[in-house]
Amino acid sequence: MNDKTIVAISTPNGLGSVGILRLSGEKSCEISNTLFASFAKLAVTDFEPNKLYLGKMTAGIVSDKCLVVYFKAPRSFTGEDVVEFQCHGGRVVLEALLKSAVKLGARPALNGEFSRRAYLNGKMDLSNVEGMADLINAESEASSKLAFSLFSGGITHKITSLQEELETAIAYVEAAFDYPEEDVPAMDVPEVRIVLEKQISALSALIDTYKTGKNIKEGISVAILGKPNVGKSSLLNAILGEERAIVTDIAGTTRDVLSCRYSYRSVNFELFDTAGIRASSDKIEMIGVDRARKIFDLADVVIATFDSSRPLDNEDKEILEKLQGKNCIIAINKADISSKISLNLPTEYPIITLSAKTQDGIIDLKEKLYELSNVEKLISSESLVLTNERHFVSLSEALEHLKTALEILPIMPADCIILDIRQAWEKYGELTGTTASEHIVDTIFMKLCLGK
Ligand SMILES: Nc1nc2c(ncn2[C@@H]2O[C@H](COP(=O)(O)OP(=O)(O)O)[C@@H](O)[C@H]2O)c(=O)[nH]1
Ligand SMILES: [Mg+2]
Numbered sequence: 001m002n003d004k005t006i007v008a009i010s011t012p013n014g015l016g017s018v019g020i021l022r023l024s025g026e027k028s029c030e031i032s033n034t035l036f037a038s039f040a041k042l043a044v045t046d047f048e049p050n051k052l053y054l055g056k057m058t059a060g061i062v063s064d065k066c067l068v069v070y071f072k073a074p075r076s077f078t079g080e081d082v083v084e085f086q087c088h089g090g091r092v093v094l095e096a097l098l099k100s101a102v103k104l105g106a107r108p109a110l111n112g113e114f115s116r117r118a119y120l121n122g123k124m125d126l127s128n129v130e131g132m133a134d135l136i137n138a139e140s141e142a143s144s145k146l147a148f149s150l151f152s153g154g155i156t157h158k159i160t161s162l163q164e165e166l167e168t169a170i171a172y173v174e175a176a177f178d179y180p181e182e183d184v185p186a187m188d189v190p191e192v193r194i195v196l197e198k199q200i201s202a203l204s205a206l207i208d209t210y211k212t213g214k215n216i217k218e219g220i221s222v223a224i225l226g227k228p229n230v231g232k233s234s235l236l237n238a239i240l241g242e243e244r245a246i247v248t249d250i251a252g253t254t255r256d257v258l259s260c261r262y263s264y265r266s267v268n269f270e271l272f273d274t275a276g277i278r279a280s281s282d283k284i285e286m287i288g289v290d291r292a293r294k295i296f297d298l299a300d301v302v303i304a305t306f307d308s309s310r311p312l313d314n315e316d317k318e319i320l321e322k323l324q325g326k327n328c329i330i331a332i333n334k335a336d337i338s339s340k341i342s343l344n345l346p347t348e349y350p351i352i353t354l355s356a357k358t359q360d361g362i363i364d365l366k367e368k369l370y371e372l373s374n375v376e377k378l379i380s381s382e383s384l385v386l387t388n389e390r391h392f393v394s395l396s397e398a399l400e401h402l403k404t405a406l407e408i409l410p411i412m413p414a415d416c417i418i419l420d421i422r423q424a425w426e427k428y429g430e431l432t433g434t435t436a437s438e439h440i441v442d443t444i445f446m447k448l449c450l451g452k
Contacts, residue, residue, distance in 0.1 A: 233258075306345075
């Protein structure tokens, strides 16, 4: 328990109809009582918890008519006594209130300090805190859904049950320590093997969700690729529905990489327009081509673009060769003019004929991108999806330990096997925080906003 009462403005800086100031700690009521006179003529300490009281707040020469609510420890966000003022949302009112609360003995809170207290008081575990931060930062409905699942304990339940299950395996292995004279040659008892195999399969499935989970959270990167003048920049503009990229009939117009975000069916996409890939003697253009190649390597999905009014040439074919193994859509642009392309295009990729000029086929392209993102399957199922790199790393390490334990199970003594099983157990604990280092904990809370 931290004995110092902390205070912060919890609403964003700027004008708003309502602004919230929050206090947490032993002196919350006492401080609030000096600043607030309820029309019910009740002291804050006598407020019925969780109920709003109307009254007058006075902080120096600043006054406001506001609502105050008292959350009594331990039934509050932080687990301590919490008082919240709901004032009018101008900065002067809130800052005067903050200043007065500090004069009365509160300390301005650090970033995420309320949440840190909630964590220390067992109100949330680390993964819940990360889910809460993701929910605040969510940029699409799909990512908010995954954030809420994390916040409300999706991972916590899973990890807790994995840890409990592993504890039974640990008990079996430890039992072997007690009977060394019986010379248990190896620990390959079916109970341990079953737990390890089950966990390896569950973890592998969970880890497999990470790529899509990360894409949902951070946006799916889509690179538009093709030789010069096929209409890549026009396609970017058509997808965005606005003129963002410069379009001309001069080959080599786009030199740098242009990136723009758009949202489709509650998923965020980051679209990259690149320089047309071709050999050129222009130094600047070649830097652009180099960047285009890098984007191509990193992108989750590539739109390989071709001009339907011209036959495929060697530059097109070179691009087609690069597509192997890529998550890719072939866009045949300029469908509004007569088709001259004698298409010998690979059939393993979806092909969409469209016109960036008339917008024909753009919706089909967006729909296909959505489909390729794999989001629908994950979002509609209630199964867990990993979105957090920290979780991904810890679980991948846990998986390695479990695999090692399984491998050495028939051949090594119990005191060797137990090491890997215990390490896997500890890796699980990093997600919820029970075995997380102070550094991890600090980093998570520092990233939270002030007043949270
Ligand atoms: N008719 C027609 N012209 C297009 C279409 N898309 C692009 N263009 C034209 O093709 C030329 C090159 O377009 P741009 O988007 O700059 O190609 P980029 O070099 O691949 O980025 C421009 O003159 C565009 O107006 C289309 O769908 N139909
Ligand atoms: Mg261009």
